[in-house]
Amino acid sequence: MELVTSTFHNKVATNPFDDVLVERVFLFGQYIFFTYICFIIIKKTLKMDLVKIPTKTKKFNFQFTPESELRGQNLRNFVFAGNALFTVLNENTGNYVTFKVKKHKEDEVWFVTVLHGHNYVNIGTCFSDKKFKVKRDGHLNVEDQKVKVFTWFLDTFFNNQDKYPMVRVYHHGRCGACHKTLTTPESIKSGIGPVCGGKKRIK
Numbered sequence: 001m002e003l004v005t006s007t008f009h010n011k012v013a014t015n016p017f018d019d020v021l022v023e024r025v026f027l028f029g030q031y032i033f034f035t036y037i038c039f040i041i042i043k044k045t046l047k048m049d050l051v052k053i054p055t056k057t058k059k060f061n062f063q064f065t066p067e068s069e070l071r072g073q074n075l076r077n078f079v080f081a082g083n084a085l086f087t088v089l090n091e092n093t094g095n096y097v098t099f100k101v102k103k104h105k106e107d108e109v110w111f112v113t114v115l116h117g118h119n120y121v122n123i124g125t126c127f128s129d130k131k132f133k134v135k136r137d138g139h140l141n142v143e144d145q146k147v148k149v150f151t152w153f154l155d156t157f158f159n160n161q162d163k164y165p166m167v168r169v170y171h172h173g174r175c176g177a178c179h180k181t182l183t184t185p186e187s188i189k190s191g192i193g194p195v196c197g198g199k200k201r202i203k
């Protein structure tokens with residue numbers, strides 16, 4: 001009996017040590033757990049940031065500001081400057097169409113393309129008289145709304161802009177002649193960069 005009690009006492013004596021160990025292991029486990037939770041949260045936050053990345057599209061829309069609106073002679077100069085990218089918006093309906101008007105290297109010929117899905121599709125040409133000729137065998141036919149919009153834009157709107165205050169035209173922050181990013185406030189207003197604008201004046 002004496003021996004059993006002694007063994008028992010011994011066991012009791014070692015128990016406090018075991019408790020501390022258990023507690024430490026438990027705390028360590030808790031530490032690992034919280035570190036893991038933090039890791040998951042950080043990872044999720046980073047992932048959310050990655051998801052947010054298509055801000056490029058937002059930036060694109062953001063450029064349709066009063067500063068990038070083309071009107072009057074500025075618009076007429078811009079469209080035939082050689083490398084014009086612009087969007088025509090109807091404020092009443094919210095509909096818009098994006099066009100590119102690119103000049104031939106030497107000749108007085110401008111090629112008109114329209115943003116159709118992800119691609120620019122050739123819809124016709126303008127010659128030195130600056131009248132639009134629809135491409136007959138093109139991807140889009142004469143009856144396509146986008147083709148109709150450009151025809152209307154050039155034939156009706158171009159020289160009578162005041163009659164249509166709901167129609168707004170915006171450049172995309174790039175020079176209408178060389179397509180470089182516009183940086184100065186004056187060039188953002190006119191759509192033509194200082195270098196290209198200067199060149200034109202000399203000519």
Ligand SMILES: [Zn+2]
Binds near residue numbers: 177178180193195197
């Ligand atoms: Zn330029």
